[in-house]
Amino acid sequence: MAVASTYRDQHFKGSRVEQERLLGQSCTLYVGNLSFYTTEEQIHELFGKCGDIKRIIMGLDKFTRTPCGFCFVEFYLRNDAENAIRFVNGTRLDDRIVRTDWDAGFIEGRQYGRGKTGGQG
Amino acid sequence: MSRRKRDDGYEHGYRKRRRVVSEQAEIEDRLESLIIRVGDKTSSSLESNLEGLASVLEADMNTYKSKILRILSECPIQMPEKCTIYSTLVGLLNAKNYNFGGEFVEQMVRNLKEALREGQWESARLIVRFISDMVNCHIVSASSLLQLYDSFIDAAMEQGVPQVRRDWYMYALLTALPWVGRELFEKKENDLERIMAAMEGYLRRRNTAHVAALRVWNCDTPHPQEEYLECIWAQVRKLRTDEWQERHIYRPYLAFDSILSEALQHNLPVILPPPHTASTQYPLPWVVFRMFDYTDCPEAGPLLPGTHSVERYLIEEHLHQIVTRHHNERKELATQLLAFPQRNKIPLEYMIVEVLFSELFNMPSPRYLEISYGCTLIELCKLQPSTMPQVLAQATELLYERIDTMNATCFDRFVSWFSYHLSNFQFRWSWDDWQNCLSLEKDHPKAKFVSEVFGKCLRLSYYKRVNEMVPECYSPLLPPKPEPYFKYQTEGGNGLPGATQVQALTELLRKKPTPEEVLELIQQLPNPLKDDDGDMEPSHNPLAIEVFVQTLLHLGSKSFTHTFAGLAKYHSVFKTICENEEAQICMLRQVYELWQNHPQFLGVVVDKMLKTQIVECCAVANWIFSRDMAPEFTRSYIWEILHLTIRKMNKHVVRLEKEVADARAKLRAAPSDSESSDDDPNREAGEKRRRTVSNKDTPKDGEEQPTEEMVERMEERLEAAQSDQKNLFLIVFQRFIMILSEHVVRCDTDGKDFNTFWYQWTVGRLQQVFMAHHEQVEKYSQTLETLLFTHDLDSNILDTFRQFQALRS
Numbered sequence: 001m002a003v004a005s006t007y008r009d010q011h012f013k014g015s016r017v018e019q020e021r022l023l024g025q026s027c028t029l030y031v032g033n034l035s036f037y038t039t040e041e042q043i044h045e046l047f048g049k050c051g052d053i054k055r056i057i058m059g060l061d062k063f064t065r066t067p068c069g070f071c072f073v074e075f076y077l078r079n080d081a082e083n084a085i086r087f088v089n090g091t092r093l094d095d096r097i098v099r100t101d102w103d104a105g106f107i108e109g110r111q112y113g114r115g116k117t118g119g120q121g
Numbered sequence: 122m123s124r125r126k127r128d129d130g131y132e133h134g135y136r137k138r139r140r141v142v143s144e145q146a147e148i149e150d151r152l153e154s155l156i157i158r159v160g161d162k163t164s165s166s167l168e169s170n171l172e173g174l175a176s177v178l179e180a181d182m183n184t185y186k187s188k189i190l191r192i193l194s195e196c197p198i199q200m201p202e203k204c205t206i207y208s209t210l211v212g213l214l215n216a217k218n219y220n221f222g223g224e225f226v227e228q229m230v231r232n233l234k235e236a237l238r239e240g241q242w243e244s245a246r247l248i249v250r251f252i253s254d255m256v257n258c259h260i261v262s263a264s265s266l267l268q269l270y271d272s273f274i275d276a277a278m279e280q281g282v283p284q285v286r287r288d289w290y291m292y293a294l295l296t297a298l299p300w301v302g303r304e305l306f307e308k309k310e311n312d313l314e315r316i317m318a319a320m321e322g323y324l325r326r327r328n329t330a331h332v333a334a335l336r337v338w339n340c341d342t343p344h345p346q347e348e349y350l351e352c353i354w355a356q357v358r359k360l361r362t363d364e365w366q367e368r369h370i371y372r373p374y375l376a377f378d379s380i381l382s383e384a385l386q387h388n389l390p391v392i393l394p395p396p397h398t399a400s401t402q403y404p405l406p407w408v409v410f411r412m413f414d415y416t417d418c419p420e421a422g423p424l425l426p427g428t429h430s431v432e433r434y435l436i437e438e439h440l441h442q443i444v445t446r447h448h449n450e451r452k453e454l455a456t457q458l459l460a461f462p463q464r465n466k467i468p469l470e471y472m473i474v475e476v477l478f479s480e481l482f483n484m485p486s487p488r489y490l491e492i493s494y495g496c497t498l499i500e501l502c503k504l505q506p507s508t509m510p511q512v513l514a515q516a517t518e519l520l521y522e523r524i525d526t527m528n529a530t531c532f533d534r535f536v537s538w539f540s541y542h543l544s545n546f547q548f549r550w551s552w553d554d555w556q557n558c559l560s561l562e563k564d565h566p567k568a569k570f571v572s573e574v575f576g577k578c579l580r581l582s583y584y585k586r587v588n589e590m591v592p593e594c595y596s597p598l599l600p601p602k603p604e605p606y607f608k609y610q611t612e613g614g615n616g617l618p619g620a621t622q623v624q625a626l627t628e629l630l631r632k633k634p635t636p637e638e639v640l641e642l643i644q645q646l647p648n649p650l651k652d653d654d655g656d657m658e659p660s661h662n663p664l665a666i667e668v669f670v671q672t673l674l675h676l677g678s679k680s681f682t683h684t685f686a687g688l689a690k691y692h693s694v695f696k697t698i699c700e701n702e703e704a705q706i707c708m709l710r711q712v713y714e715l716w717q718n719h720p721q722f723l724g725v726v727v728d729k730m731l732k733t734q735i736v737e738c739c740a741v742a743n744w745i746f747s748r749d750m751a752p753e754f755t756r757s758y759i760w761e762i763l764h765l766t767i768r769k770m771n772k773h774v775v776r777l778e779k780e781v782a783d784a785r786a787k788l789r790a791a792p793s794d795s796e797s798s799d800d801d802p803n804r805e806a807g808e809k810r811r812r813t814v815s816n817k818d819t820p821k822d823g824e825e826q827p828t829e830e831m832v833e834r835m836e837e838r839l840e841a842a843q844s845d846q847k848n849l850f851l852i853v854f855q856r857f858i859m860i861l862s863e864h865v866v867r868c869d870t871d872g873k874d875f876n877t878f879w880y881q882w883t884v885g886r887l888q889q890v891f892m893a894h895h896e897q898v899e900k901y902s903q904t905l906e907t908l909l910f911t912h913d914l915d916s917n918i919l920d921t922f923r924q925f926q927a928l929r930s
Binding site: 039 | 449450451490491492493495496499537541544545547577580581582583603680681682685721722725
């Protein structure tokens with residue numbers, strides 16, 4: 001079963017129930033532990049092995065607007081996203097073990113790191 | 122918590138009933154659990170477990186019979202590796218309770234009939250095997266089993282039905298014989314011989330034209346690529362020469378022989394195979410994948426069972442079943458594979474690797490996602506770091522050695538797997554060992570394999586990394602730096618036609634103009650196709666297209682997202698200047714020119730253009746086969762693009778087909794004005810259909826009822842899409858035929874051998890189209906035969922078509 005982790009976005013606008021519902025039907029994955037140099041192309045090549053990708057949104061440092069180690073991958077079909085969790089999560093991309101998790105859905109603004117220095121944490 | 126106590130007897134009785142019901146459910150669950158877990162690792166012996174469980178079930182028989190019947194009839198099918206455990210259990214129950222035995226037999230027969238009716242072929246086959254094993258346990262009489270076998274043989278001899286149907290009935294028998302062959306040999310030798318003779322006759326007369334399409338390698342050295350039915354037949358024949366002594370299957374019933382032989386047997390009722398209908402789908406044939414023999418495995422270790430030993434078949438089947446059960450959980454799958462029950466008696470890692478590769482290379486397509494096999498192999502390496510990586514490396518070497526005869530489809534999968542695998546292990550490989558490929562021509566499979574692997578590794582890493590991972594001598598095979606080629610910025614580039622407008626457009630685009638403003642600038646460009654007379658209006662302006670496409674895409678070349686943004690914003694400009702196929706082909710040429718050194722980017726852009734309907738599928742197909750693209754023809758990325766194009770078309774048609782079917786069902790289910798009966802069967806069926814076809818992957822349809830008019834419009838759209846699809850296939854196949862025939866003729870004229878690497882690749886790519894899309898191509902098989910694949914065609918080309926047809930005949 002491609003189950004979500006225990007992480008829940010604190011900034012999610014809506015109730016916990018709503019968040020769970022969206023996670024349960026989402027086609028979007030959060031992908032973490034990327035190198036700062038990992039490109040959209042690399043992500044597309046690896047995740048594309050699970051199905052047609054609708055879009056990739058690179059996570060950016062809030063201040064420098066450069067990649068800061070995470071991204072969102074949205075598939076057209078949930079089943080493809082499930083397969084990404086089954087078969088990509090925990091394997092390597094650009095020599096780093098990547099982590100995938102369900103995301104409630106990309107909203108403009110969520111691509112920016114929320115850490116104090118602009119990156120992730 | 123205090124509650125006002127109600128003193129009516131109803132409440133009390135209700136609570137009591139509820140307690141009883143929930144107790145009952147608890148017991149049922151416990152029984153189910155006991156039955157499912159029997160034979161799993163426990164402290165006591167299997168025999169005492171079986172005896173104990175048989176007693177428990179017998180004691181609970183009156184209350185829980187239907188549940189017990191259901192679970193016992195499902196378990197041997199869900200867990201086929203425990204077939205003999207369940208047959209023993211039922212045998213013990215039958216010995217205690219003849220009636221139960223009879224009801225169980227009836228249940229199995231019901232299940233078999235249903236499975237045959239519903240086309241659940243694998244379940245049906247496992248039921249036949251289980252029923253056969255029930256003869257070993259004295260539940261079913263051998264003579265009635267033979268009657269079942271006879272009716273299956275009759276089904277195999279039936280005229281006028283597809284061979285794939287007849288094959289299945291043979292296969293079901295052949296794969297049951299290892300279980301019951303010995304028993305039949307001892308008690309019914311003559312009948313067994315008769316059946317063997319019938320099967321021999323069948324196999325001799327069979328058509329094996331499909332084999333060529335399904336083989337991974339097109340030659341039989343070092344290992345014959347045997348058709349599946351011929352292989353099991355050889356294995357059963359060998360078993361016969363061993364007097365049906367089979368030593369691999371664990372048979373718990375042997376320990377209970379005295380009890381079981383006292384039991385009364387039941388006769389199977391007559392089971393008639395359901396007749397063939399046009400809509401019945403049978404399993405496709407396959408070729409047995411062999412890459413190892415005993416000489417490949419360590420000398421000191423256990424022996425790899427021979428190709429024609431029944432043991433080989435049984436172990437492989439079991440390994441495939443483990444894959445089936447756990448294919449979605451790679452860690453569990455790796456664990457279960459390595460925990461194989463008889464792992465000490467076989468070279469387990471070799472058999473696992475062979476089974477996984479056989480699935481990865483399965484023709485026409487793998488059962489599961491390619492990546493699932495890749496990451497399972499990685500898990501296996503993690504769990505057995507001292508043996509697995511070496512076996513995998515050995516397998517890779519073997520596959521590389523034999524790549525000269527590997528079909529194009531499997532070649533692609535091998536490239537994809539190997540580069541993916543390397544990307545998880547820092548791209549470390551003994552590249553020095555493969556230096557021989559450097560002296561081969563570029564189109565030689567070995568050289569091509571290495572260059573394509575480099576290309577894929579590049580996609581998963583970056584240019585510097587790929588250059589660093591190989592010895593310098595490999596540089597001729599390395600891909601170029603993946604950058605856009607913007608000819609206007611090269612030396613002398615500002616002298617090219619359109620260069621000034623490129624400059625102007627670039628500056629304009631930086632100011633974020635509207636599409637109209639961009640169009641205005643573009644349309645000022647002169648049209649080189651226009652002749653001075655000005656009579657004929659050219660279909661497009663190639664200069665305008667060149668300037669617009671290259672400038673826009675160059676500006677967006679930083680990333681996919683940048684490019685997509687440009688395509689979206691100026692979508693209307695594309696639609697205006699690339700209205701027809703000629704214009705679209707021209708545009709594709711421009712995209713190619715810009716991205717020729719970055720095939721991945723090229724593919725992604727074409728994909729997006731198809732998606733946003735800037736370009737039509739047929740334009741992409743014609744562009745791929747155009748003269749301009751001839752030098753790139755043997756590069757894998759070309760075929761990636763063709764296949765994504767065909768898949769898009771197929772998906773579109775399938776989606777429309779479903780929409781029409783759903784709408785028609787809704788229409789049928791709608792209550793009419795005059796009546797609204799609740800027990801209208803159509804309505805119920807319609808509602809049920811609606812529920813079962815609703816799928817979270819389609820957009821939620823509004824609750825509004827489609828009208829007849831709407832459905833008719835949908836059907837028109839579907840017809841148009843199917844016509845487009847047929848057209849696309851016709852174009853693709855026709856271009857293949859043309860290009861191959863031209864080559865053969867040219868070689869004839871020049872007195873050269875036509876069987877060049879180019880020719881082999883191209884025939885392989887033609888085969889790939891048939892295989893990758895066989896379900897959809899099937900619809901147009903008749904048209905293809907009439908219009909394109911006619912008798913006068915070169916036999917090599919025609920053979921490809923015939924092999925495809927043979928898949929389902």
